[in-house]
Amino acid sequence: MSSQSQLDNLRVVLVNPRNPLNIGAAARAMSNFGFFHLRVVNPYELAFREARSAVGASPLLARAEEFMSLAEAIADCTLIVGTTAVGRREPQHLVKRLEQAAPLIRKRLSGSRVALLFGSEKRGLSNEDLSHCHWLLRIPTREDHRSMNLGQAVAVCLYELARDPRAAPPPEKRTAASAADLERITAALLDALRASGYLKSLPTGAPKPRSAAPPDEKIRRLVHRFHLSASDAELLLGILRQILWKTRSANDPES
Amino acid sequence: MSSQSQLDNLRVVLVNPRNPLNIGAAARAMSNFGFFHLRVVNPYELAFREARSAVGASPLLARAEEFMSLAEAIADCTLIVGTTAVGRREPQHLVKRLEQAAPLIRKRLSGSRVALLFGSEKRGLSNEDLSHCHWLLRIPTREDHRSMNLGQAVAVCLYELARDPRAAPPPEKRTAASAADLERITAALLDALRASGYLKSLPTGAPKPRSAAPPDEKIRRLVHRFHLSASDAELLLGILRQILWKTRSANDPES
Numbered sequence: 001m002s003s004q005s006q007l008d009n010l011r012v013v014l015v016n017p018r019n020p021l022n023i024g025a026a027a028r029a030m031s032n033f034g035f036f037h038l039r040v041v042n043p044y045e046l047a048f049r050e051a052r053s054a055v056g057a058s059p060l061l062a063r064a065e066e067f068m069s070l071a072e073a074i075a076d077c078t079l080i081v082g083t084t085a086v087g088r089r090e091p092q093h094l095v096k097r098l099e100q101a102a103p104l105i106r107k108r109l110s111g112s113r114v115a116l117l118f119g120s121e122k123r124g125l126s127n128e129d130l131s132h133c134h135w136l137l138r139i140p141t142r143e144d145h146r147s148m149n150l151g152q153a154v155a156v157c158l159y160e161l162a163r164d165p166r167a168a169p170p171p172e173k174r175t176a177a178s179a180a181d182l183e184r185i186t187a188a189l190l191d192a193l194r195a196s197g198y199l200k201s202l203p204t205g206a207p208k209p210r211s212a213a214p215p216d217e218k219i220r221r222l223v224h225r226f227h228l229s230a231s232d233a234e235l236l237l238g239i240l241r242q243i244l245w246k247t248r249s250a251n252d253p254e255s
Numbered sequence: 256m257s258s259q260s261q262l263d264n265l266r267v268v269l270v271n272p273r274n275p276l277n278i279g280a281a282a283r284a285m286s287n288f289g290f291f292h293l294r295v296v297n298p299y300e301l302a303f304r305e306a307r308s309a310v311g312a313s314p315l316l317a318r319a320e321e322f323m324s325l326a327e328a329i330a331d332c333t334l335i336v337g338t339t340a341v342g343r344r345e346p347q348h349l350v351k352r353l354e355q356a357a358p359l360i361r362k363r364l365s366g367s368r369v370a371l372l373f374g375s376e377k378r379g380l381s382n383e384d385l386s387h388c389h390w391l392l393r394i395p396t397r398e399d400h401r402s403m404n405l406g407q408a409v410a411v412c413l414y415e416l417a418r419d420p421r422a423a424p425p426p427e428k429r430t431a432a433s434a435a436d437l438e439r440i441t442a443a444l445l446d447a448l449r450a451s452g453y454l455k456s457l458p459t460g461a462p463k464p465r466s467a468a469p470p471d472e473k474i475r476r477l478v479h480r481f482h483l484s485a486s487d488a489e490l491l492l493g494i495l496r497q498i499l500w501k502t503r504s505a506n507d508p509e510s
Contacts, residue, residue, distance in 0.1 A: 021276070025404055032396040032403050099418050140418055141287040148287050148410070149280055155407035156414045163354050163395055 007034045007162065009109040012154065013073050015041045015129055016120040020050035025151025026118070027051075027061040033158040038064040039073045039115075070117075070129055077115040079108045082125050082133035083153060085146040094135045101137040102160045116157065121150050177233035185233060186220045188240035193219070195247040262289045262417065264364040267409065268328050270296045270384055271375040275305035280406025281373070282306075282316040288413040293319040294328045294370075325372075325384055332370040334363045337380050337388035338408060340401040349390045356392040357415045371412065376405050432488035440488060441475045443495035448474070450502040 012030055017023050017040065027038055038060060040048060052061055067073040074080050086095060096104070108114050117133065119125035124147075130136070139148060139156055148156070177185075193199040199215050228236065267285055272278050272295065282293055293315060295303060307316055322328035329335050341350060351359070363369050372388065374380035379402075385391070394411055396403060403411070432440075448454040454470050483491065 025407060028404055029407055031400045032394075032407075034397045097419070098414075139287075139414065142289045145286045149283055149406070151404070152280060152284055152287075152407055152410035155403070156410050159353075159394065159411045159414070164352070 004034065006106065006109040008036065009113045010035050010105075010161070011037050011039050011074070011077060011113060011115045012158075013039045013041060013070070013115050013117045014043070014150075015070060015117055015125060016043065017118075017150065018044040018047055018121055019150070020047045020054065022121060022150040023047060023051035024054055024057060024061065026154040027058050027064070029151065029155035029158055031058055031060050032155070033162040035158055035162075036060055036063075039067060040064055041067050041070050041073045070132055074115040074117075074132060076113055078112040079105070079114045080117065080133045081105060081114065082117045082130050082136045083119070083157065084124060084130075084136045084138050085141070085148070086136075086138055093130060093133060095138050096135060098137055098139050098157060098160050101135075105161060118150060118154060175230040177228040177230050181230060181233040181237070182220070182223050182228070185228075185237055185240065186216070186223050188237055188244060189223065190216060190219050192240050192244045192247060195244055259289065261361065261364045263291065264368045265290050265360075265416070266292050266294050266329070266332060266368060266370045267413075268294045268296060268325070268370050268372045269298070269405075270325060270372055270380060271298065271378075272373075272405065273299040273302055274376055274405070275302040275309065277376060277405040278302060278306035279309055279312060279316065281409040282313050282319070284406065284410035284413055286313055286315050287410070288417040290413055290417075291315055291318075294322060295319055296322050296325050296328045325387055329370040329372075329387060331368055333367040334360070334369045335372065335388045336360060336369065337372045337385050337391045338374070338412065339379060339385075339391045339393050340396070340403070341391075341393055348385060348388060350393050351390060353392055353394050353412060353415050356390075360416060373405060373409060430485040432483040432485050436485060436488040436492070437475070437478050437483070440483075440492055440495065441471070441478045443492055443499060444478065445471060445474050447495050447499045447502060450499055 012026065012035060014023065014026060017026075023040070023043070030036065030038060043066065048066070051057065052064075065073075081101065082093075084095065105114055105116070116137075117125060117129065119129065125133075137157070138146075139153060141148060190199070193215075226232075267281065267290060269278065269281060272281075278295070278298070285291065285293060298321065303321070306312065307319075320328075336356065337348075339350065360369055360371070371392075372380060372384065374384065380388075392412070394403060394408060445454070448470070
């Protein structure tokens with residue numbers, strides 16, 4: 001995850017939003033991913049008021065700044081990125097896919113403010129809005145259904161900005177079973193299989209069948225493919241021992 | 256982007272969803288990112304009916320399959336992944352971050368079906384639901400606000416599965432200005448700066464000032480930092496020549 005000072009440099013700018021649910025959803029996604037500065041340009045007044053007064057509306061939404069023009073909303077930013085579904089109009093801008101755009105935005109965020117613009121639900125950003133942008137970003141949606149819901153588009157963009165680009169493997173939370181554990185399980189399972197008659201009980205020293213792998217090996221390989229944790233290995237061993245005990249008492253009614 | 260046959264193997268499973276808007280939003284995100292198989296387990300009936308009959312409800316939603324139990328809904332899948340915000344309950348499962356989970360899911364999708372489970376808006380997946388999962392996935396949200404809106408969570412997960420993991424650079428749509436273009440601009444700008452009196456017009460052969468870089472170099476560096484396209488270079492050159500012509504006629508009232 002990026003550092004908080006980096007995330008603090010992003011300004012999410014909603015231009016002419018009309019639906020209070022979308023404004024609320026955008027604010028929620030921002031809070032989820034650690035971006036706290038929302039700016040709203042010329043919103044449909046009723047929608048903005050409704051969003052702010054909704055049950056569970058976030059403090060982030062209460063602190064959102066309202067502007068009459070896009071130029072004022074982005075004045076303190078050094079990189080202006082517009083979002084687009086492309087399609088109808090021929091873009092006069094360079095359009096980058098979100099995956100490629102994110103590293104560039106993150107880089108700029110480390111030193112100065114970046115504005116990420118989202119247009120209205122119906123029309124997206126106008127040509128006038130787009131003329132303020134250094135370049136455009138598009139979420140890689142399907143050609144036949146490009147246009148995303150506003151709240152979902154905000155969530156996807158912020159996820160991509162906040163996620164760990166190195167995707168380091170998570171700390172291993174479980175302890176894998178040791179070879180000795182697996183060997184004990186293999187032995188217990190073999191005993192149980194023989195006691196149950198699934199495998200024939202061979203007298204000690206009897207010649208092994210030639211063609212197929214001996215049962216010991218087959219079972220050992222099977223047990224290894226389980227990728228058991230240490231605690232699951234213990235559990236499984238207990239189960240097998242119980243089964244084995246039961247099977248043996250059934251075979252030997254005098255015990 | 257992953258191949259369509261891979262995406263076709265994913266089953267998005269909503270368990271006990273209660274809000275028709277969320278069901279609709281999940282379906283829309285699926286369509287955006289090219290996943291077409293939605294399964295719904297034991298939905299709040301009214302919500303499901305409302306979502307299906309909403310204006311603009313997708314064909315994908317009309318084709319959604321309904322199940323009474325989770326076990327039936329996932330019976331034909333070989334990998335079951337639950338989504339979780341973690342937090343309250345101690346997970347007995349391995350929890351992977353979305354970035355790490357996606358490659359594993361994609362790999363399995365290339366050969367067989369994978370179920371991706373989302374719990375109800377209020378409670379998420381139950382412990383009983385979780386016991387059906389091979390492992391859990393968590394979207395890397397902020398510790399203080401982990402829980403995402405259902406429709407947004409679906410969008411983010413599907414984006415991560417569908418996006419190009421190699422993030423190949425996009426085809427360059429613009430032609431960058433050549434060095435010759437930049438040199439012409441540098442020369443025109445220097446002329447204009449001298450003609451305007453911004454730079455002193457040095458007589459040819461005069462000794463250059465020692466300490467600072469000569470103006471030619473400063474201006475050349477400046478022009479290079481613009482990262483001009485070929486067409487912008489042409490535009491800029493026209494502007495400079497016009498300015499130069501105007502400045503010279505101002506200086507030379509006889510012309």
